[in-house]
Amino acid sequence: MTQALARLPGLGPRSARRAVLHLIKKRETALVPLVAALQAVERNLVTCAVCGNVDTRDPCGVCTDPRRDTASLCVVEEVADLWALDRARLFAGRYHVLGGRLSALDGVRPEDLAVDALVARIAEGGFAEVVLAMNATLEGQTTMHYVAERLAGSGVRVMQLAQGLPVGGELDYLDEGTLALALRARRLVE
Amino acid sequence: MTQALARLPGLGPRSARRAVLHLIKKRETALVPLVAALQAVERNLVTCAVCGNVDTRDPCGVCTDPRRDTASLCVVEEVADLWALDRARLFAGRYHVLGGRLSALDGVRPEDLAVDALVARIAEGGFAEVVLAMNATLEGQTTMHYVAERLAGSGVRVMQLAQGLPVGGELDYLDEGTLALALRARRLVE
Incomplete structure (x- = not known):
């Protein structure tokens, strides 16, 4: 049990041992409910067979929600990203989970991601806009440009997230890459 | 000496005491050169009487550098911000240091900042663009909007830094405010 727990992200062998001892000591109030x-x-x-989200039903709650905008699709790397964007209802459209990011280092190729499924989904029609909400990392941006290329000529507007200063960001503490982006993408004050 | 050192940002009373002991012990090799x-x-x-930068000469090296773009002016809160932007030669124009940010809490009013000097500098002509490079904090953005209002009608393009994902930013770890900004300011993939 210790080894299985230690494999969880955020838990090391030491905290896994402490968790196991806690679970054994509180068998009825902690271990049994956790197993259940x-x-x-x-x-x-x-x-979800449509978007790749994880839910108690298929198609998932997001795909079947009638209040959502059906013309806008947000493409994310992982289910965790979908949940992050949906936590505060930031995005009101539908989602598509790629299931990872292109990575030469980890051997992740285009066919390992749900890109073909995305292209097929767009080809079915109905979407006016696709937002490629990839991480602002090297691998995320590589994936973003690959997906954008695959969607070229599909007739939808292919958008990317804005890059620049994060909320609360102070110039003196930000890296030069972010400062350069923020300066380069400067815009008129409204 | 301990008290004076402890007042420096980044040094607490404990590290100040250690610094003092080090300086006393190495009087010739540490204390004397530091005093000098x-x-x-x-x-x-x-x-600098022109821009507010701190330098060994007035006007400063930035203001007198003939290779810089004289049509573009970058307004920052503090000298530290000027140095941050100039560290990697991110901005090739001139600067204007406000000397702080508007703050009801700290009692900083518009007349405490070099805004009048900025308006006068712009009125002299020659600048086509002003970049308001304020921090992405509440006070920074309040200051930004105040300065933008003061420059309205001056005939220069008043720009602000882009806000969004910082370089290396991962959706799952970013705050909701930044995600909301990045989504709202989304743009076409080029």
């Missing part, structure tokens, strides 16, 4: 919760997840969670 | 360096700064450093 994990079993429920294992039984009930499915990957 | 501080005296030289005290004697030689002046504030």
Whole structure:
């Protein structure tokens, strides 16, 4: 059990041992409910065949929500990114999870990501805009440009997230790359 | 000496005591050169009457550099921001240091900042563009909008820095404010 817990992100061997001791000591109030919760997840969670989101139903709650804008599609690397953007209802359209990012180092090629599925989904029509919400990392941006190329000529507006100063960012503490981007992409004060 | 050192940003009472002991122990190799360096700064450093930069001459090296673009002016809160932007030669024009930011909490009003001097400098003509490079903090943005209002009708393009994802930013780790900005200011992939 210790080894299985230590494999979780954020838990090392030391905190895993402490968690195990806690679970053994509080068998009825901690261990039994945790097992039940994990079993429920294992039984009930499915990957949405439409967008790749993880939910208790397929198609997922986001794909079937009638209040969402059906003309706007947001493409993300991972389910965690979908949840981050949807946490505060920042994006009101639909999503598409690629399932990772292109990486020569990790051996992730285009066919390992849900890019063909995305192209097929766009070809079906109905979307006017695709927002490529990739991370501002080297691999994220490589993936973004690859997906943009695959969508060229599809007739949808292919958008990317703005880059620049983050909220609360102070010039003196930001890296030069971000300062350069913020200066280069400067815009008129409204 | 300990108290004077402890007042420096980044030095607490404990590290100030350690610094003092080090300086006393290495009187000839540490204390004497430090005193000389501080005296030289005290004697030689002046504030540039044109832009507010701190340099060994007035007008400063930035203001007198003939290779710089004389049509573009970058307005910053502090000298530290000027140095941050100029470290990597990110901005090739001239600067104007306000000397702070508007703050109701700290009692900083418009007349405490070099805004009148900025308006006068712009009125002299020659600048086509003013970049308001304020921090992306609440006070920085308040200052930015105040300065923009004061420059309205002056005939120059008043620009602001781009806001959005910083370089290396990952969606799952960024705050909702930054994600919202990055989504709202999305742009076409080139």
